Amino acid sequence: MSIPFVDLAAQYESIKGDISEAIHQVLETRAFIQGKYATQFAQDFLGAHGGEFGTGCSNGTSAITVALRALGVGHGDEVITANNTFFATVEAIYDAGARPVLVDSLPGSHGIDPARVAEAVTANTKAVIPVHLYGNPCRMDAICKLAEDKELAIVEDCAQAHMAALDGRPVGTFGHAATFSFYPGKNLGAYGDAGFIICRDAEIERLAKMHADHGRQGKYLHEIVAGNYRMDGMQAAILSVKVKYLREWTKSRIRNAEVYDRLLKPLGFQVIERNGGSGSRSVYHLYVVEVSNRDAVMKHLGKKEIACGIHYPVPMSLQPALSDLGYREGQLPVSEKAAGRILSLPMYPELTEAQIEEVVAEFKEVAEP
Numbered sequence: 604m605s606i607p608f609v610d611l612a613a614q615y616e617s618i619k620g621d622i623s624e625a626i627h628q629v630l631e632t633r634a635f636i637q638g639k640y641a642t643q644f645a646q647d648f649l650g651a652h653g654g655e656f657g658t659g660c661s662n663g664t665s666a667i668t669v670a671l672r673a674l675g676v677g678h679g680d681e682v683i684t685a686n687n688t689f690f691a692t693v694e695a696i697y698d699a700g701a702r703p704v705l706v707d708s709l710p711g712s713h714g715i716d717p718a719r720v721a722e723a724v725t726a727n728t729k730a731v732i733p734v735h736l737y738g739n740p741c742r743m744d745a746i747c748k749l750a751e752d753k754e755l756a757i758v759e760d761c762a763q764a765h766m767a768a769l770d771g772r773p774v775g776t777f778g779h780a781a782t783f784s785f786y787p788g789k790n791l792g793a794y795g796d797a798g799f800i801i802c803r804d805a806e807i808e809r810l811a812k813m814h815a816d817h818g819r820q821g822k823y824l825h826e827i828v829a830g831n832y833r834m835d836g837m838q839a840a841i842l843s844v845k846v847k848y849l850r851e852w853t854k855s856r857i858r859n860a861e862v863y864d865r866l867l868k869p870l871g872f873q874v875i876e877r878n879g880g881s882g883s884r885s886v887y888h889l890y891v892v893e894v895s896n897r898d899a900v901m902k903h904l905g906k907k908e909i910a911c912g913i914h915y916p917v918p919m920s921l922q923p924a925l926s927d928l929g930y931r932e933g934q935l936p937v938s939e940k941a942a943g944r945i946l947s948l949p950m951y952p953e954l955t956e957a958q959i960e961e962v963v964a965e966f967k968e969v970a971e972p
């Protein structure tokens with residue numbers, strides 16, 4: 604029996620009728636760009652995830668750029684972020700005109716290391732972007748304290764962390780701003796590109812909205828030169844349907860991760876440790892396990908038609924596009940070592956316990972801790 608990495612078809616089947624109705628409504632009312640569906644979705648998402656202020660955006664990458672610009676980050680500024688993230692985080696820093704500074708992660712949890720962030724602060728540091736990678740909340744207590752001491756802005760990259768929380772407080776409400784992606788494969792996925800920015804207050808929300816929409820005040824009065832990073836009405840209407848299921852889907856992900864943990868930990872494998880201890884609610888965008896013989900494991904799983912992936916195989920410090928930053932191999936050893944060992948196993952809400960047992964049965968045939 605083949606097992607996919609994610610199963611978007613199974614999810615669509617379960618909500619097909621409501622999605623068709625939502626799309627029909629948008630066509631009938633023609634609120635294609637921002638408009639009433641985007642406004643409604645902003646309320647729906649804040650209601651489900653948490654947070655008071657926020658606005659839709661064109662995708663998760665532009666959301667980071669817009670958030671940085673809204674917080675006044677620009678040319679000459681340095682922005683500290685994790686070496687182990689998806690490329691978009693770093694790209695958005697460039698797009699805002701700033702220079703990325705990469706720091707190492709914590710072994711086991713893969714979260715950004717607050718001690719390394721502290722060491723990386725210079726007179727030019729303007730902001731820090733903790734990435735809640737795999738849906739695992741970063742150590743926000745330490746990061747918030749440091750940011751306050753050094754007067755840094757915090758933008759949380761929550762692209763993989765919808766509904767994750769620390770001691771009951773949702774991620775995205777610790778920083779000045781926080782960004783989300785609704786890329787189809789994310790924990791809350793649109794049927795196209797979409798993103799979101801949670802803002803700490805009404806003023807940051809006002810600036811984020813302006814930076815996402817041609818720097819406008821009125822229809823043809825532009826206060827700043829900005830760009831077009833608006834949310835699409837069709838995606839907003841689709842997401843308003845899907846967000847109703849987010850709590851349930853998140854619970855299923857956590858339940859599935861518990862099954863994997865229960866089967867893999869006794870075999871001596873390093874699974875994702877929670878950064879924030881027992882009060883941390885990780886939402887498992889990905890289920891990542893470490894192995895010492897990854898090529899052999901991937902080959903075996905491939906033969907058995909069990910899909911897996913690597914998130915991410917090349918850390919930012921070793922990306923060809925970022926060679927100008929001057930990082931050398933061996934400089935950020937924790938994230939570099941992890942990049943050679945991590946393997947993402949199938950993870951989605953509809954995955955069954957029997958499927959997980961099958962994945963682990965094949966995995967342990969070959970895998971070595």
Ligand SMILES: *Cc1c(COP(=O)(O)O)cnc(C)c1O
Pocket residue numbers: 662663664665688689691692734760762763783784785786796797798
């Ligand atoms: C997906 C992702 C993004 C970018 O989101 P898009 O919607 O694809 O632009 C940014 N950061 C992280 C950590 C992501 O996983």
